Amino acid sequence: MLIKGYEDGPLVAGEALLDRPGFWSNYLMPVCGGGTSAVRPGPEWFGDDGADADALSEVLFDPERWPVIRVPAEDGPGAVVVHRNMAGEYGIDYLLTHPGRSHAQQVASWEGDLSGVGLTWDELVHLADSPSPAAEGVQDTAARLLLVLPLLAASDVPEPAPARVSAALTSVGAPQATASSTAEHLLTHLTRRARHDPAWGSPLSGSSRTGGRVDSWS
Structure with a gap:
């Protein structure tokens, strides 16, 4: 697998990892924030245990293999999630693909927090x-929502949002008894650090005002 701009990275298809125990805790626990001493996020929030999370972290963060997860869309821009496992510079890059274009546009990165341009709740749901x-990548709508959820950049979300996230969490294996509180925790942290400016052009429109570099599929 090749993406222009990542020639030095050993990219591999990572979609199969979503079904491995420990994936969702590794992917979403950082989005929950550190929590408090009384409420600290743990792998069990996502249906995993510590051993699962530790074992899969060695796969996700392997500098010899950088998992790439594709979220193709039929009637608009899709997303690509790249685990950038450079030594001492680990991060997750978020790219958008646009219909009729041969390139993928990097719009944000996650390195302890989101930098770049995010999306509104409605844009995430549409994606x-x-x-x-017909395209390679993740087709399940619950998994797709959770994969792009770190891109949320809104100071509030519609009333149905927590239930939608809770249902998605349950669908990928999170305990039903705690999925609602996990969803609330995720959305609270994401909306608290939101930096979306309504005056900015949405990256879904292909606007060049995102500040991200342009990377091409090849």
Whole structure:
């Protein structure tokens, strides 16, 4: 697998990792923030245990293999999640693909927090709900929503949002008894650090005002 701009990275298809125990805790626990001493996020929030999380972290963060997870969309921009496992410079890059274009546009990175340009809740939902069965990548709408959830950049979300995230968490294996509180925790942290400026052009429109570099599929 090659993406222009990542020639030095040993990119590998990572979609199969979503079904491995420990994936969702590794991917979403950092989005929860550190929590408090009384409420600290743990792998069990996502249906995992510590051994699962530790074992899969060795796969996700392997500098010899950088997992790439594709979220293709049928009627609009899709997303690509790149685990950038450079020694001493680990991060997750978020790229958007646009219909009719041969390039993928990097719009944000996650290195302890989001930098770059995020998306509104409605944009995330539209992307999640528009799988492209003809393309390689993640088709399940619950998993798609959770994969792009770190891109949320809004100071508030519609009333149905927590229930939608809770249902997605349950669908990927989170305990039903705690999925609602986990969803609330995720959304609270994401909206608290939101930096979306309504005056900015949405990266879903292909606007060049995102500040991200342009990387091409090849």
